[in-house]
Amino acid sequence: MTIVKFNQARLSFNPLLLLIFSLITSAPTLAQSTQEKGLAIAKERKARDVGWSDSIADTSMILRNPRGDEAERKMRVKSLEVTSDGDKGLTIFDQPLDVKGTAFLNFSHPLEADDQWMYLPKLKKVKRIQSQNKSGPFMGSEFAFEDMSSFEIEKFKFNYLRDEQFQNMDCFVVEQVPLEEDSGYSKTITWVDKEHYRAIKVEYYDRKDSLLKILTMHNYQLYLDKYWRPMELRMDNRQNGKSTDLITHSLEFKTGLSDNDFDKDSLMRAR
Template sequence: MLKKLKILTLLFLAILTLPVQATTTAESRGLEISRKADSKDTGFKDSTAHLTMELKNKQGQTSLRHLRVKSLEVEADGDKSLSIFDKPADVKGTAFLTFSHSKEADEQWLYLPALKRVKRISSKNKSGPFMGSEFAYEDIASQELDKYTYKYIRDETINGIDCFVIERYPSYENSGYTRQQVWVNKQEYRPEKIVFYDRKDSLLKTLNYSNYKQYEGQFWRADKMHMENHQTGKSTLLSWFDYKFKTGLSDSDFNRSSLKRAK
């Protein structure tokens, strides 16, 4: 009798968990792909790079920004980064310090050299544009595994590259997105394309990665990142160059003092 009941219970449980099991599979697969991509980029320690941002409006008029970006890998948390503007000339010396966190809200400070002022930026502005570009603050912050939940969607080949298509859902507050679809290169586990959906779940932006280069025999970095806003017709092209890894940066290169003396 007892045995029978046990079998019945098991059977019952099995039936109950069956549909759940199926969704968990898509979710755990999505997470697994993302975890692998994340671990492939672990160990870069620190990096420096130059960056140009070309902003293009609907009419095709362009304006250019020049930046330098320093990053520091932080174990078991988000990375630290310092971005310093060289152009446009009126904002030269303006610097952004970001402490990304995997679970808590990111912390950001802005230094305005003309006023000698350090401003703490509210984490509420995550969805706001970074320096007038089509990249939001949340797009340029380091993409930590814990910032999203994931779901595997399908396999697809784009531009001759075999990709996993996964969907990720921001688990942090104040995101401007309901979801993002990411095309992950099956071979190298690097993103090839991201499609962003706004808070109303309408198509908002597409980000294409190209001209990938491998550094230190491990870390893939795209030289070109092109973000197109489908709702406004504007676009931004990031061109990265002069990447250097393991340059010996430390915590003291990413504090209030270093923010103020950034030139």
């Protein structure tokens, strides 16, 4: 191994050598600062969404194939904020008849794999979603099971990439690398608007580091004078040409939901 020694006196008289020396010695600091900035943006994004307690939404899921043919599903989405853990979610499908009564329960965790179950009314059976299957499609949509979890900072490594405008908004562009080995993604890249720290766009890259799909969020509404929620989400799969829209028709916060509304028995009680 060759050890390079720099003569500080010579460097001071040679601008080119001084520049090279500066770049070499400052590279680790620059790399660390982008990681720290990426983490700081993620923490601020999370901090601005604390205290909403619980919510119930009436939502439509629109599945679209490459030819443009559409199929609509109607569902209710119940969410519970958990201060000591990840959030909980319960999705109940009401229409059409072939999915009516199907229910999905998700317990997000910051440090462990999420717990996920589905109730299939035709089988009258609760099925646990295994970690290695969470990259699979959720109810035939372009959303994966892992996309249905809440945003937990501890699950990612962050790296600030750049500032960029998107939809006429000044945004931070942040790379997120999942730490969970069963994730279907090598990384995601998120555009976060600088004013409200809302996710506006997310690019998902598959395990081969190829662009898989793009999520865009539209029509943000403010609730309780603090909490921003997108009324329309669109997931475009760039590899198969399919897309899925999630459209929220109504949303209510602080409805009185509790842990008792989010257990495995609640899956079978869902109507």
